Amino acid sequence: MTRSLAVEELVNATSEELGTYLRSGALNTNALTRSLDYEGLDIEDWERIKRIHFCLADDVHDFISALPDRVRRIKTEHQRENIHTQGEVRGSINWSGTLRTRSETGYADRSRFVCNTPYTEYDIAENRVLKRLLWQIHHTVADELQSVEYDWRHDFWTDNQLASFDRLYKQNVHLNRIKDGPTISISGQDMTTARQSRLPLYTEAYDLYDTFQRLQADTLDPDITELLADTLVVPSDTPTLFELFCCFRLIRILNRYSPGFSLKPIDGESSALAHLESDDTRIEIHHNSTGNLSFHEPLDATRRPAHSQYARYHDVLIDYSNTLESLTGNPHDSVLYSGRPDIIIESYDTTSDEQLVSVLLGEVKHSDATQTFKQGLEELLTYRRFANNNGYLIDDPEVSLTSLLITNGLTTPGTSDDVIHLNGTDLLDTAKQQHSDWILPSLRPPIIPEQA
Incomplete structure (x- = not known):
């Protein structure tokens, strides 16, 4: 019986691949953003994606949940300032200042005083870090997430949690005495002071704000890529997750078993999710995009x-x-x-005026149903006929054309000269990758992987 990939298995495999590719800088984050499927959000901005990922993290959720009790014990400093008064005394009298002030009028007005008046200072380093962090979280959940009425949002932020945090942020007397979040500038000394605090409220605020800063700066340390991976796959619907899994595994096969090729960062406005390059060839992997072709x-x-x-x-x-x-x-x-295939892999000869030499068209169906398989097959063969690059590819003898259909849990007993059909588990099985030159025949001689 053919095995299908369970959702948990897809989550784990996709998270592992995502972390690897992000750390290596090999993914086009603009293309990755288009590949993500958050129901209720129309996002084409990597910066917004990162802010949302941050607010979906368990550590952020736990911090906000504990905040109502902790904020009652917010740290302050007691200060004194010199206040000029007339006819009243507030605090202790600063006699040297008082005599100096009275001397300015020839000691004619003995009702004038300079007083050392006590006050509570909220604008301290730890509170600046805390308030700036809370502002980043609040404006993201309020602007991006609050209006989303889909299950994935409620799994992270319920309506009650959103309302409770909104009230706390806007109405808490202690937080309101700290400067507004957008006006706060955090210095390195502020961060050091928060990190060294004895109160968990501030040390955790430091940890979270440090994570946020590194995330926004694309400093993809292991904990940052883990955060992105952990929060990436949960809101994505399963078919899109399966497509990303297939993309990442095809990239892995090409990267591992293509002699002379390596993953390269993508510059400019390319729609490709990833590039592999050798001395004379560039391979572009596209997902959720027509790439450089027309359909x-x-x-x-x-x-x-x-x-x-x-x-x-x-x-x-x-x-x-x-x-x-x-x-x-x-x-x-x-x-x-x-139309548009789920996956397109294009190979270009970079020594010959960027000539297109090979194309793979891929259709992905997260299903083991025979009817869905038939639908995917029909779609794929239609792409094959209409794929155009200054002419129909199927009529161009200079371009090798491969058609790939991937399903989850369905195998077929026969073979076809026009279409390769794989089950999703085949992309995990090293032994079944031994003829991996099917991805792009232009990369012959055949790519034979090492045995597992």
Whole structure:
């Protein structure tokens, strides 16, 4: 019986891969952001993604949960300041200051005093670190998460928790006596003082704010990548998680078993999730993107097919475009076909004017259902026919074209010259990667991995 990958297994495998690639700087974080699927959030900004990940971390959740009791014992310093008064004494009299003030008027007004008045100082290093941290958390959960009504958000922040934290942050008398979060500038000395505090409130605030700063600076230490990995996969729906798993494993196979290739950081506006390069070849791995190809086929409304059944389909598309425009008022071009594979891997000869030499089109279905397999197969073969790079790839003898369908828990007894079908577990099995040159045939001679 064919084994499928359980959600927990996908979570663990994807987290491990993500941490590895982030630490090596090999992932395009802009492309990674597009690959993530947070229901209720339309995010294309890596900086926002990182702030959300931070606020989903268990350590942040535990810190906020303990805050109502801890903030009652917030640290302050008792200070004295010189206050000029007339007719009243507040605190102890500063006689040297008083006599100096009275001398300015020839000692004519003996009701004038300079008093050493006590006051409580909240603007101290530890509180600055605390308030700045709380502001970062508050404005993220209020602006990004509060309006999201999906299960994954409630798993991290319930409505009651959000409301309780919002009241505490806005109404607590102690926090309100500290400067507003956006106006606070944290110095290295402030951080040192908080780190050395004897109160857990401040040492934990230091730890969290230090993590936040390193996260925002893309200082991807092991604890930072662990935070990203732990919070990445939980809100993602399982099909998207399976797609990311497949992407990461294909990158791993290419990186490990392609002689002369290595993962490279991506500069510029590339849509690729990752690049591998050798002396003469560049491989681009795309997810949730058409890459450098086109899968859009406009309909020529002026040329009606001669075949009666194709002509009827042509008329349906024209009717659809015209009716949609009439009902919505928005112009709509007639389209014969538009689509996008889940994974595209492109190989370019960098010694020959960036010539495209090999393409893999991948469709991923997180299912063991036969009907879903058939649907994926039909989609993949359609991509194969319409994939275009200044001409249809299927008609270009200079480009090798591979079609890959990956399902989870389904195997097929036969083989095909047009499509490779894998079960998700095949991407974990080293022995089954021994013919891994199927990924990009242009990388021949065949890539034979070491035996596990």
